Amino acid sequence: MKMAIIGAGKWGQALYHAYSQKNDVVISSRHSKAIENFVPMSEALKCEYLVIAIPAQFVRGWMEENFVDHGQKILVAAKGIETSTGAFLNDVYGDFVSADRLAFISGPSFAAEVQKSLPTALIISSTNHELAQTYADALPKFIKGYVSSDVVGAEVSGAYKNVIAIAGGVCDGLGLGNNARAALISRGLVEMTRFGEAFGAKTETFLSLGGAGDLFLTASSTLSRNYRVGLGLAKGKDMDEILSELGEVAEGVPTAKALHKIAKEKEIYLPIAAEVYAMIEEGKDPLESVKDLLD
Numbered sequence: 001m002k003m004a005i006i007g008a009g010k011w012g013q014a015l016y017h018a019y020s021q022k023n024d025v026v027i028s029s030r031h032s033k034a035i036e037n038f039v040p041m042s043e044a045l046k047c048e049y050l051v052i053a054i055p056a057q058f059v060r061g062w063m064e065e066n067f068v069d070h071g072q073k074i075l076v077a078a079k080g081i082e083t084s085t086g087a088f089l090n091d092v093y094g095d096f097v098s099a100d101r102l103a104f105i106s107g108p109s110f111a112a113e114v115q116k117s118l119p120t121a122l123i124i125s126s127t128n129h130e131l132a133q134t135y136a137d138a139l140p141k142f143i144k145g146y147v148s149s150d151v152v153g154a155e156v157s158g159a160y161k162n163v164i165a166i167a168g169g170v171c172d173g174l175g176l177g178n179n180a181r182a183a184l185i186s187r188g189l190v191e192m193t194r195f196g197e198a199f200g201a202k203t204e205t206f207l208s209l210g211g212a213g214d215l216f217l218t219a220s221s222t223l224s225r226n227y228r229v230g231l232g233l234a235k236g237k238d239m240d241e242i243l244s245e246l247g248e249v250a251e252g253v254p255t256a257k258a259l260h261k262i263a264k265e266k267e268i269y270l271p272i273a274a275e276v277y278a279m280i281e282e283g284k285d286p287l288e289s290v291k292d293l294l295d
């Protein structure tokens with residue numbers, strides 16, 4: 001089928017590689033890039049099936065300025081929550097297109113490994129089963145595709161695991177050991193499940209590829225940008241230094257701020273996310289955070 005990838009960062013280019021195996025795919029982004037099948041945005045937007053890999057904080061602005069509605073379907077590839085409003089991406093995109101035209105891709109998928117055609121398994125979630133199946137069937141042989149109707153569960157788990165990945169990096173950066181990291185990841189899974197349930201997400205989604213699968217991956221690997229943010233915090237670096245060294249998006253940073261805001265409004269207990277927020281926003285000493293979590 002004819003598809004367009006919008007956003008030519010690491011994940012957009014990896015999804016271009018993946019979807020190109022079986023489909024006729026073009027790619028576009030706000031700045032022109034010398035890459036295969038790069039087309040102007042106006043041309044990309046005419047495709048019926050879009051994949052949008054723009055980081056969560058920029059989606060609303062990008063849609064307002066660029067989106068032209070031709071009745072396209074959108075596969076959302078970002079993993080984050082809008083900080084300014086606390087809105088999930090299905091609500092942000094929902095302000096522009098109806099829910100039955102939206103699907104979400106989640107699961108363990110470092111762009112660098114997808115780019116090399118290494119095997120993984122991912123979930124496409126949508127309230128429109130046929131649409132989820134269409135995007136899943138278009139995946140290449142090296143990606144096993146599953147479908148789900150739990151859009152909120154997919155979104156919350158994909159966004160929340162980035163915050164726990166920052167905590168994972170802090171834990172390893174402080175040299176707290178394998179036991180501590182396993183405890184942190186397990187409690188992180190409980191925490192993100194509790195948060196998602198408050199918004200109607202299904203519990204089992206958090207045990208799936210998009211929940212536990214992606215959490216285990218990112219909270220324990222230096223390939224994760226969010227984990228590397230945590231390593232930087234453990235070394236006592238400030239956020240400006242960490243983010244400029246990273247040079248790529250770390251969605252866990254704005255998402256920790258969004259979670260802080262939502263948790264306050266809805267009175268949800270999120271101890272690990274609260275410590276990540278305190279380290280990022282208030283410059284709290286990571287060792288103090290560990291002490292407070294153990295208490």
Ligand SMILES: NC(=O)C1=CN([C@@H]2O[C@H](COP(=O)(O)OP(=O)(O)OC[C@H]3O[C@@H](n4cnc5c(N)ncnc54)[C@H](O)[C@@H]3O)[C@@H](O)[C@H]2O)C=CC1
Nearest residue numbers: 007008009010011012055058078079109110111248249251
């Ligand atoms: N890299 C990975 O392994 C994976 C990334 N993701 C998610 O995909 C999303 C994108 O991540 P990456 O491509 O890895 O990030 P990246 O840092 O490699 O690229 C970011 C992309 O966003 C574009 N961008 C930045 N500001 C923009 C704006 N104001 N308007 C429009 N476009 C803008 C940039 O031009 C660039 O193409 C994130 O939400 C991330 O969590 C999801 C799965 C895997």
Ligand SMILES: O=C(CO)COP(=O)(O)O
Nearest residue numbers: 107108109110224225226
């Ligand atoms: O979501 C990812 C892999 O599934 C990528 O994680 P990072 O953004 O932390 O690198």
